[in-house]
Amino acid sequence: MASLMSPPNVDSTMNxxxxxxxxxxxxxxxxxxxxxxxxxRVLADSGWVSQRIVMLKxxxxxxxxxxxxxxxxxxxxxxxxxIARREGRRLWIxxxxxxDSGWVDSVDVLRLADAIPYFTRLIAQQPDNWDAYLRRAEAxxxxxxxDAATADYSKAIExxxxxxxxxxxxxxHYNTLRACDRALSDFDKAITLAPTxxxxxxxxxxxxxxxxxxxxxxxxxxxxxxxxKAIDAIQRAIxxxxxxxxxxxxxxxxxxxxxxxxxxxxxxxxxxxLAVPGAAPSYRQEWQRQLGEGPALNAAGRPPNRRLKLxxxxx
Numbered sequence: 001m002a003s004l005m006s007p008p009n010v011d012s013t014m015n016x017x018x019x020x021x022x023x024x025x026x027x028x029x030x031x032x033x034x035x036x037x038x039x040x041r042v043l044a045d046s047g048w049v050s051q052r053i054v055m056l057k058x059x060x061x062x063x064x065x066x067x068x069x070x071x072x073x074x075x076x077x078x079x080x081x082x083i084a085r086r087e088g089r090r091l092w093i094x095x096x097x098x099x100d101s102g103w104v105d106s107v108d109v110l111r112l113a114d115a116i117p118y119f120t121r122l123i124a125q126q127p128d129n130w131d132a133y134l135r136r137a138e139a140x141x142x143x144x145x146x147d148a149a150t151a152d153y154s155k156a157i158e159x160x161x162x163x164x165x166x167x168x169x170x171x172x173h174y175n176t177l178r179a180c181d182r183a184l185s186d187f188d189k190a191i192t193l194a195p196t197x198x199x200x201x202x203x204x205x206x207x208x209x210x211x212x213x214x215x216x217x218x219x220x221x222x223x224x225x226x227x228x229k230a231i232d233a234i235q236r237a238i239x240x241x242x243x244x245x246x247x248x249x250x251x252x253x254x255x256x257x258x259x260x261x262x263x264x265x266x267x268x269x270x271x272x273x274l275a276v277p278g279a280a281p282s283y284r285q286e287w288q289r290q291l292g293e294g295p296a297l298n299a300a301g302r303p304p305n306r307r308l309k310l311x312x313x314x315x
Contacts (some may be wrong), residue, residue: 048083048091053109054139055079059165059198062093062102072201077101079135079169080112080142115139130159134166141173149173164190164197164204171211180219187212209237213252217259227260247276 055061060079061071076095084094091109095101110118119136123129137152153170160166171186187208190197194204216230234252254269 048086048106050082052080052082052112052142053091053104054112054115054135055081055104056108056110056135059200061201062104063090064102068103072102074101075202075207079138112139112142116143116145128159130156130166133159134169137173138169141176146173146177150177162193162196164193164208165200167193168204168208168211175211175215178220180215180221180224183215184212184224187215203241206237206241209233209240210249210252213237213256217252217255225259227256230256230259247273250276 058071058073060073060077060081062074062077064070064072074095077093078096081093081095084092086092086106087103089106090103091106092103093101116136116139119132119139122132123136126132133152133156137149137156140146140149140152150170150173153166153173157163157166157170167186167190171183171190174180174183174186191205191208194208197204210233213230213233216224216226216233219225231253234249234256238249238253250269250273254266254273257263257269258266
């Protein structure tokens with residue numbers, strides 16, 4: 001008989017949940033229908049907001065805020081992305097720079113926690129599905145399963161070797177691992193394939209040169225760090241697309257000059273980046289901290305074994 005009875009703590013928990021639900025209902029009835037709809041919306045949002053999702057199709061396309069019929073990719077939107085807010089089936093994606101960039105339909109995504117089992121089953125049924133390997137690699141990378149991600153990115157490339165986007169994604173993965181040679185090799189390969197690869201909503205070659213600059217300026221291996229190549233790469237990106245001279249371009253160029261020891265130019269560029277209104281809200285505090293290190297190093301005589309360490313995020 002005792003085995004059929006719920007433990008006291010379970011009964012207490014259920015009573016608390018019932019009391020909470022009753023309280024919410026009473027408050028909503030007293031306040032009227034607007035409060036009820038707002039409460040329902042908040043409770044519904046709690047299942048998605050701040051969670052990371054994996055897109056089930058495309059290469060990171062989102063619906064434009066101004067034109068819901070237009071789908072396009074954008075710098076800073078990855079296949080794995082956090083949800084900023086929800087409006088019905090519309091899940092608003094937050095870019096790596098910290099702002100809403102567009103929305104995806106909830107039926108076209110998976111929660112990150114469910115992604116690896118889903119794509120593993122799909123690969124078992126379709127072993128030549130390069131897209132499934134790519135998305136499983138993205139999930140593994142996001143969950144810090146680095147060796148598995150490397151294997152899956154490489155398998156996707158083996159199955160579909162002519163797509164620049166695959167080399168871009170594996171190159172970013174290698175950069176996270178600080179495998180600078182491999183990252184640069186993948187970015188170079190992607191640049192050669194870009195003209196015949198799937199079109200993006202941004203200039204893919206410009207993005208690749210920007211990424212190369214970040215690797216050349218920030219590689220922890222001093223034998224691979226090359227300030228001159230870092231400066232050349234980001235200047236080439238800006239020459240191809242003047243919009244790349246915005247805040248992110250200034251920061252990448254500042255990192256290149258800092259790695260060469262030219263702190264005066266680096267500080268000037270960081271100030272220009274911070275002067276751009278509303279630029280990269282997620283990064284501004286980091287940029288301000290980095291900028292604050294510059295005058296201190298100059299005042300200390302800039303010892304040869306210390307450099308202003310500027311990093312341009314490329315996640």
